[in-house]
Amino acid sequence: MSRVRRVVAVGFLSICCAGIGAEPARLPADQMAKAIRLDAISIPTPGELFTALEKSGKINWAGQYRGPMPVTYSNRAQIALNLGGLIADGFIAVEAKDGQQVKNIGSDIIKLAKALGVSEKLLGRGSSINEFAENNEWDTLQEELEATQNEVKASMQSHADQDLVILVTLGGWIRGTQVVTSAIVQNYNEQSAKVLRQPALVHFMQSKINEISPELRSEPLVKDVSGELGKIEKLVSSPPGKTPDIEEVRKVNEAVGKMMQEIENKEAPK
Amino acid sequence: MKRSLLIPLSVLVLAVSVPARGDTDAEVQARKDALDVAAAFSNDGFKIRDGHWCGIVKPHDHSLVAVNLYAGNQYWFSAGATEPAKKIAVSVYDETGKQMTTESYDNAEKAAAGFTPSSSGQYFVSVDLLEGEESSFCLVYSYK
Numbered sequence: 001m002s003r004v005r006r007v008v009a010v011g012f013l014s015i016c017c018a019g020i021g022a023e024p025a026r027l028p029a030d031q032m033a034k035a036i037r038l039d040a041i042s043i044p045t046p047g048e049l050f051t052a053l054e055k056s057g058k059i060n061w062a063g064q065y066r067g068p069m070p071v072t073y074s075n076r077a078q079i080a081l082n083l084g085g086l087i088a089d090g091f092i093a094v095e096a097k098d099g100q101q102v103k104n105i106g107s108d109i110i111k112l113a114k115a116l117g118v119s120e121k122l123l124g125r126g127s128s129i130n131e132f133a134e135n136n137e138w139d140t141l142q143e144e145l146e147a148t149q150n151e152v153k154a155s156m157q158s159h160a161d162q163d164l165v166i167l168v169t170l171g172g173w174i175r176g177t178q179v180v181t182s183a184i185v186q187n188y189n190e191q192s193a194k195v196l197r198q199p200a201l202v203h204f205m206q207s208k209i210n211e212i213s214p215e216l217r218s219e220p221l222v223k224d225v226s227g228e229l230g231k232i233e234k235l236v237s238s239p240p241g242k243t244p245d246i247e248e249v250r251k252v253n254e255a256v257g258k259m260m261q262e263i264e265n266k267e268a269p270k
Numbered sequence: 271m272k273r274s275l276l277i278p279l280s281v282l283v284l285a286v287s288v289p290a291r292g293d294t295d296a297e298v299q300a301r302k303d304a305l306d307v308a309a310a311f312s313n314d315g316f317k318i319r320d321g322h323w324c325g326i327v328k329p330h331d332h333s334l335v336a337v338n339l340y341a342g343n344q345y346w347f348s349a350g351a352t353e354p355a356k357k358i359a360v361s362v363y364d365e366t367g368k369q370m371t372t373e374s375y376d377n378a379e380k381a382a383a384g385f386t387p388s389s390s391g392q393y394f395v396s397v398d399l400l401e402g403e404e405s406s407f408c409l410v411y412s413y414k
Contacts, residue, residue, distance in 0.1 A: 027332065027367035027394060035334035035394050040321030041411070042336050048413055052340030139317065146320040194341040200365065200392030201338040240389045
């Protein structure tokens with residue numbers, strides 16, 4: 001019997017045993033409030049979001065590409081937000097199984113990361129991304145992108161740039177949500193729209209932004225993005241079991257599209 | 271490269287390449303054990319998330335982490351603990367605190383819970399010490 005089958009067989013027995021006579025246990029509210037919340041495990045990657053979206057049907061991932069973006073920003077918050085967005089673009093190119101696009105994005109990720117002064121080790125990641133893209137190793141590429149994102153964040157933390165980490169995460173979430181809402185609007189179905197309900201996730205990112213230094217928080221771009229995030233939290237806070245309709249999805253798409261435009265175009269003053 | 275080779279290779283890379291700053295030796299070992307459990311699900315197409323949560327499990331106490339899951343995806347939450355833990359369990363609760371029905375894998379100081387959410391949103395994953403004394407643990411998750 002394979003290892004997975006053994007696992008599932010044991011699991012089935014556990015479910016049966018747990019189901020005999022007992023009411024499911026409940027967590028008290030104070031324990032839930034005290035639960036650990038970590039960027040590395042509480043915030044899903046763009047890859048997870050795209051995997052969920054694909055369950056409802058084939059997605060035209062290549063149709064979600066955006067044009068080349070400048071990699072010459074000088075504002076660090078703007079670089080961090082765009083870096084997150086580019087990493088999400090990398091996941092999109094992997095979903096599209098487009099090796100050349102993955103290589104182009106990988107090269108831009110390295111340029112932006114270097115502009116933030118992150119570790120030289122990232123150059124090695126760039127080579128790996130190229131190699132995996134040439135060999136069509138899509139699963140490995142997805143892992144490599146995730147590892148690249150984590151390495152960027154770890155390097156930021158070691159350079160006392162931890163305030164920028166949440167901006168990388170946020171940039172990725174905004175770009176991922178823009179792509180997903182665009183795909184859902186193009187071909188609406190309830191199953192795909194279900195992925196948009198994420199009130200706690202948006203709330204968590206907002207709370208992390210509130211923890212960054214007052215100087216960074218008062219930068220116009222960060223201030224605008226934070227303000228928009230508050231509006232988006234309301235849009236993605238439907239009750240459990242209620243699926244957003246197409247108009248609600250369109251509203252989220254417009255809101256994240258506006259944020260993305262600002263992140264890409266606005267050269268925020270230092 | 272063949273998938274059968276890629277899975278153990280990627281688990282090895284995850285285990286050795288990105289140790290979080292501050293992880294103790296016990297946490298590194300617990301993480302390796304958690305990744306061993308998760309590797310079994312990789313054979314079934316689950317991708318291991320490059321992130322982990324290490325901490326301490328105590329008797330009669332839930333060690334809880336909040337996660338945000340997507341309807342449509344399937345998840346496995348895999349945990350490993352070190353001595354003196356003898357037996358641990360992993361459970362999943364929804365945002366109201368109600369325990370979810372999960373598939374489960376229990377093997378002494380290693381355990382996992384498999385869950386497919388019907389609604390997207392926040393869930394809580396609990397690692398509980400069933401037998402033994404306070405010890406280090408680590409949790410990873412995988413999805414497909």
